[in-house]
Amino acid sequence: xxxxxxxxxxxxxxxxxxxxxxxxxxxxxxxxxxxxxxxxxxxxxxxxxxxxxxxxxxxxxxxxxxxxxxxxxxxxxxxxxxxxxxxxxxxxxxxxxxxxxxxxxxxxxxxxxxxxxxxxxxxxxxxxxxxxxxxxxxxxxxxxxxxxxxxxxxxxxxxxxxxxxxxxxxxxxxxxxxxxxxxxxxxxxxxxxxxxxxxxxxxxxxxxxxxxxxxxxxxxxxxxxxxxxxxxxxxxxxxxxxxxxxxxxxxxxxxxxxxxxxxxxxxxxxxxxxxxxxxxxxxxxxxxxxxxxxxxxxxxxxxxxxxxxxxxxxxxxxxxxxxxxxxxxxxxxxxxxxxxxxxxxxxxxxxxxxxxxxxxxxxxxxxxxxxxxxxxxxxxxxxxxxxxxxxxxxx
Amino acid sequence: xxxxxxxxxxxxxxxxxxxxxxxxxxxxxxxxxxxxxxxxxxxxxxxxxxxxxxxxxxxxxxxxxxxxxxxxxxxxxxxxxxxxxxxxxxxxxxxxxxxxxxxxxxxxxxxxxxxxxxxxxxxxxxxxxxxxxxxxxxxxxxxxxxxxxxxxxxxxxxxxxxxxxxxxxxxxxxxxxxxxxxxxxxxxxxxxxxxxxxxxxxxxxxxxxxxxxxxxxxxxxxxxxxxxxxxxxxxxxxxxxxxxxxxxxx
Ligand SMILES: Nc1ncnc2c1ncn2[C@@H]1O[C@H](COP(=O)(O)OP(=O)(O)OP(=O)(O)O)[C@@H](O)[C@H]1O
Ligand code: SF4
Ligand SMILES: [Mg+2]
Numbered sequence: 001x002x003x004x005x006x007x008x009x010x011x012x013x014x015x016x017x018x019x020x021x022x023x024x025x026x027x028x029x030x031x032x033x034x035x036x037x038x039x040x041x042x043x044x045x046x047x048x049x050x051x052x053x054x055x056x057x058x059x060x061x062x063x064x065x066x067x068x069x070x071x072x073x074x075x076x077x078x079x080x081x082x083x084x085x086x087x088x089x090x091x092x093x094x095x096x097x098x099x100x101x102x103x104x105x106x107x108x109x110x111x112x113x114x115x116x117x118x119x120x121x122x123x124x125x126x127x128x129x130x131x132x133x134x135x136x137x138x139x140x141x142x143x144x145x146x147x148x149x150x151x152x153x154x155x156x157x158x159x160x161x162x163x164x165x166x167x168x169x170x171x172x173x174x175x176x177x178x179x180x181x182x183x184x185x186x187x188x189x190x191x192x193x194x195x196x197x198x199x200x201x202x203x204x205x206x207x208x209x210x211x212x213x214x215x216x217x218x219x220x221x222x223x224x225x226x227x228x229x230x231x232x233x234x235x236x237x238x239x240x241x242x243x244x245x246x247x248x249x250x251x252x253x254x255x256x257x258x259x260x261x262x263x264x265x266x267x268x269x270x271x272x273x274x275x276x277x278x279x280x281x282x283x284x285x286x287x288x289x290x291x292x293x294x295x296x297x298x299x300x301x302x303x304x305x306x307x308x309x310x311x312x313x314x315x316x317x318x319x320x321x322x323x324x325x326x327x328x329x330x331x332x333x334x335x336x337x338x339x340x341x342x343x344x345x346x347x348x349x350x351x352x353x354x355x356x357x358x359x360x361x362x363x364x365x366x367x368x369x370x371x372x373x374x375x376x377x378x379x380x381x382x383x384x385x386x387x388x389x390x391x392x393x394x395x
Numbered sequence: 396x397x398x399x400x401x402x403x404x405x406x407x408x409x410x411x412x413x414x415x416x417x418x419x420x421x422x423x424x425x426x427x428x429x430x431x432x433x434x435x436x437x438x439x440x441x442x443x444x445x446x447x448x449x450x451x452x453x454x455x456x457x458x459x460x461x462x463x464x465x466x467x468x469x470x471x472x473x474x475x476x477x478x479x480x481x482x483x484x485x486x487x488x489x490x491x492x493x494x495x496x497x498x499x500x501x502x503x504x505x506x507x508x509x510x511x512x513x514x515x516x517x518x519x520x521x522x523x524x525x526x527x528x529x530x531x532x533x534x535x536x537x538x539x540x541x542x543x544x545x546x547x548x549x550x551x552x553x554x555x556x557x558x559x560x561x562x563x564x565x566x567x568x569x570x571x572x573x574x575x576x577x578x579x580x581x582x583x584x585x586x587x588x589x590x591x592x593x594x595x596x597x598x599x600x601x602x603x604x605x606x607x608x609x610x611x612x613x614x615x616x617x618x619x620x621x622x623x624x625x626x627x628x629x630x631x632x633x634x635x636x637x638x639x640x641x642x643x644x645x
Pocket of ligand 2: 189190191192193200201209210211212213214278280281502504505
């Protein structure tokens with residue numbers, strides 16, 4: 001029915017340099033992109049497919065150049081927030097086409113069309129548009145109307161890209177501001193159970209994984225790609241502890257996934273039911289009783305921390321998938337979370353940080369506190385730290 | 396898809412052997428597509444193949460943990476997929492991927508897991524994947540590379556070399572690697588040596604697949620910085636390799 005076969009079996013197909021008829025975007029082409037816009041039902045002409053600029057059949061074999069894919073959709077129940085999710089589907093569906101690969105997204109797309117598919121008759125972008133519309137509307141019935149425009153004219157691509165960059169930025173701002181209260185689902189990861197059999201990571205919009213590799217969006221993507229994998233969705237349930245921030249269903253899932261080892265997680269406390277760690281954390285928060293405050297040290301900090309213990313010793317206390325009050329493994333980005341240790345007082349409770357971490361946290365540090373948190377440059381031991389805290393009026 | 400991994404102690408001739416294998420497949424099986432993977436941090440398979448490399452997997456793994464490296468809005472899944480394809484050096488019928496330096500300290504469980512999945516996807520595009528390993532078999536033992544059909548342990552023609560080949564074999568067994576068949580190849584041999592090593596070889600429990608003699612032309616190419624794959628058909632090492640290829644029914 002189409003010039004090329006279509007189906008999920010063609011995902012992962014790689015088309016090599018000397019095999020492509022035409023290549024769009026990619027690392028060596030500076031202007032490329034794609035954008036999905038949700039519009040009003042009256043604004044989208046359903047099934048309209050346009051090619052602006054030279055089409056596949058007009059381009060010489062081995063051609064590599066710019067492309068912009070502009071998709072407009074409309075539907076009674078379609079929300080603006082879905083645009084990014086729909087854009088991701090362009091990637092998925094174009095990869096369904098035999099002899100076509102599509103990489104990445106937004107301003108970074110990379111598409112190759114195999115010579116064989118071209119010879120078989122896939123010689124117009126219009127055909128790809130047709131396939132996209134058919135797949136989108138079949139798989140996502142909320143889409144009532146959809147139009148696709150392929151732009152290969154270099155100047156036009158450049159202009160569209162400028163506009164699109166603004167849209168991507170707006171979206172990022174929205175995501176950045178995303179809070180735990182705004183979502184229904186958190187994500188879990190048990191990849192490290194291979195060496196810490198009872199450890200579960202809980203990842204929220206305000207809590208990056210302690211290895212620093214998985215944020216909430218990554219978790220969402222991973223569970224979509226492979227629902228049976230090491231990452232899974234956790235419907236958060238009800239907030240049962242407002243102070244320490246604990247959700248009933250999170251606790252339920254943690255209990256199951258930790259084989260009963262841990263039954264309760266405070267998502268933002270190092271002192272009460274802290275999140276466990278496998279040993280993969282980028283940094284460790286540790287309680288210093290003498291100053292009733294925390295120290296934070298990162299993996300690459302050489303030598304002893306303020307208490308005399310080096311990272312490796314502290315790591316021993318924080319890891320193994322067991323709760324140990326006063327020790328918390330974190331990803332460095334957690335330092336910029338609005339909920340950073342909020343249950344324990346946030347940065348008001350932090351007495352010492354390695355200077356590199358203080359640097360990383362700077363945008364989230366209350367200005368009046370910035371000079372009142374010591375680093376290895378200010379103090380060498382707990383006695384000096386106590387004095388520092390007294391001088392700063394914090395003790 | 397068949398995966399062949401080449402292992403052995405430093406300097407025994409692994410990379411040369413890998414290049415001879417790739418050269419053989421390239422010349423004798425023009426219909427097939429090859430992926431060469433350089434899993435040695437001290438990467439030089441590219442030189443043996445006459446290819447230039449500017450991107451390594453190691454940089455990608457680090458990128459997945461650097462919020463500034465991943466373009467905003469892009470998930471790490473996508474980043475890994477994209478960057479991995481970008482890192483593949485594409486030559487005529489041979490593609491090359493270079494692992495690069497081992498990671499700095501820190502946890503790479505998730506990036507490595509992403510890499511594993513994406514390598515699996517990638518390798519299904521090829522008929523043969525040839526992996527030039529480093530002595531410690533890092534990537535094999537961390538299961539970044541799995542389902543190996545053929546593991547060739549290379550030794551030079553010394554007793555010490557054969558003993559260290561035995562140790563590589565022990566590692567393979569100890570960590571119960573996912574390997575279907577293991578063979579020994581003795582490299583840089585002179586006329587009488589292999590016979591003298593027989594006893595030592597028997598002790599390893601490894602089956603001897605064949606040997607690659609010390610070839611002055613290989614040494615000369617090395618000195619001149621010329622790729623091994625450009626060796627002529629009548630080069631001693633190339634002729635010796637054909638015998639091995641026959642035995643393996645490549
Ligand atoms: N059959 C041979 N005849 C002559 N010289 C050889 C032969 N095989 C390898 N060499 C030379 O021995 C040296 C080491 O070979 P090669 O790089 O293949 O070993 P390797 O095991 O990959 O080393 P490394 O552990 O450093 O990666 C090189 O200088 C190479 O040219
Ligand atoms: S540390 Fe990272 S990889 Fe390990 S379980 Fe947590 S999120 Fe998963
Ligand atoms: Mg080598």
